[in-house]
Amino acid sequence: MRVAQLGSGTPEIAVVAGVHGDEPCGVRAVERLLDERPTVERPVKLIVANEEALERRVRFVDEDLNRAFPGDPDAKTHEGRLAHRLVEELDGCLTFSMHSTQSHGEPFAIVNGVSETAKAVVPQLPVTAMVETSNFAEGRLFSEIDTIEVECGLQGSETAAQNADRLTRAFLTAVDALPGDTIRSDLPVYRLTDVIRKQDADTYEVFVDNFAEVEAGDPFAAADGDTQVADEPFYPILMSPNGYRDVFGYAAEKLDVLTAPPAAD
Known part of the structure; x- marks a missing residue:
């Protein structure tokens, strides 16, 4: 783990x-900030977490770091020990x-x-949506930090x-670490409600677009040609044929749209 x-x-x-x-x-993005060393109005900690996995160009060494929190200093896995160190570093x-x-x-x-923090900061970022995932937070960094x-x-x-790079600088501006202004946009908010699992197969297909509502009765995916049909309406999130080993992605409901304040005259 690299800390600066x-x-x-x-x-x-x-x-x-x-x-x-x-x-x-x-x-x-982190390396560019370290190269440029911009003057900040609040101190900022920069961390490159799983250096060993990055060097190997693999997702993880022993287990998914973002499912290993809070970790344990005596864990048998690299990521289990790293998760504990990262929680201490980010306290x-x-x-x-x-x-x-x-x-x-x-x-x-x-x-x-x-949270109020999320509602204040996320609409200032150049993102298309905010996804609330507390139903599936176990083991993830934000379950601890x-x-x-x-x-x-x-x-x-x-x-x-x-x-x-653009997102990082917008975040640092939104929290008053970098000078300047951000642009607030209307932001739809979704909540994950279910995991969309997939059976063992040689080929997978996805027929829907993420964040576009799927109606009840619509086909949305297939495994070896075996088509799955929606029992009820949902919004697909992180849906892809091969992004995850045993799931297509997640089903979500739309909660709200956070509305940007009107521009000043």
Whole structure:
């Protein structure tokens, strides 16, 4: 784990990249900040988490780090021990954690509850949606640390790396660490309600778009040609043919739209 800091004092803000070793986009954003060393108005802790997995170019070494929290200093797995160290390092920090996905190209935020902090910060980020995932928070970083996660774009793409840089700077501006203004946008809010599992198969297909409502009776995916049909309406989130080993993605409900305040004359 690599830990660095911008500014002096005790940070209450942190940026985390490289939780998964096959998601390098956030690492690029952190490295650019370290290269440029911008003057900050609040100290910021910068962390590249799973350096060993990044070096191997694998998602994890022993287990998924973002399912291993709170961790244990005596854990038998690399990620179990790392999770414990990361929780200690992030104690007291509002944390911005960057990821990427195989399912959706546009950035969106993931939170563990629509808190006042989330409602204040996330609409200032260049994201298309906020997803509340408290039903599926066990083992994730935000089960232990006040965290805003962002999916920056498609895994391994240059666009995701560019988005990570843009998102990080917007976050740091929104929390008054970097000077400047942000742009607030209307933001739809969704809540994950169920896991969409998939059976063992050689080929998988997905017929729907993420964040586009699926009506009851609509086909939404297939495994070896065996089509799955929606029993009730839902919004697909993180749906892809091969993004996860045993699930297509998640079903969600739409909770609200956070409305941006009108522009001043």
